[in-house]
Structures are given as C-alpha cells and as structure tokens.
Amino acid sequence: MGYKAIVINGKDNVATALTSLVKGTRISVEIQDRVETITLISDIPTGHKFALKDMAGGDPIIKYGESIGQSIAKICCGEYVHVHNITSRPKGEDDE
Numbered sequence: 153m154g155y156k157a158i159v160i161n162g163k164d165n166v167a168t169a170l171t172s173l174v175k176g177t178r179i180s181v182e183i184q185d186r187v188e189t190i191t192l193i194s195d196i197p198t199g200h201k202f203a204l205k206d207m208a209g210g211d212p213i214i215k216y217g218e219s220i221g222q223s224i225a226k227i228c229c230g231e232y233v234h235v236h237n238i239t240s241r242p243k244g245e246d247d248e
Contacts, residue, residue, distance in 0.1 A: 164204065165204050166215050178191050
C-alpha cells in the first residue's frame, strides 16, 4: 500500500505528509502494526504535520516519540499542525 503520510513512533500524535494533501481526503496511516484512516479537515503541505487525534490547548505535540512542543489551542483530528496552533516553548516559560 502506498502511504501519503508517515508516523515515526507509535507514541506520535501527529503524522507528516509525504506529498501535498487536500482537505476532505481520507488518509491511511500506518502506526506500528495497525492502520488508521484520518479524514483531513485542512490542506496539508508536503513535509508538514497533521493531528492523528483531537488535542486540547496545552497538550504536548509528539513526533519521533518525543514532545516537540505543545498546542496553544484545540486541534482536531485531521487538522494542520504548525506555528499557528503550537509553540515550542514549554507552558509557563516567560519571555526573556
């Protein structure tokens, strides 16, 4: 099966698009030994992330099995995950 997105680690809550993906497309994603189907609710540029599950504001963004940031607002399954809805700064860290 030719996948259009990749998940690196079973703990990940985001996938990375291997090609440009269009809103409304149903994408099959292999996560360890299972395949999940996600309906995209946003256009996703090549190399960018989309959510594999609903997340609340303040939830960690997990890629490569590690936290790469956190959501700053609710993110829905299939939504584009990028600088407009995540931060790489830990919650509560003040600007210096």
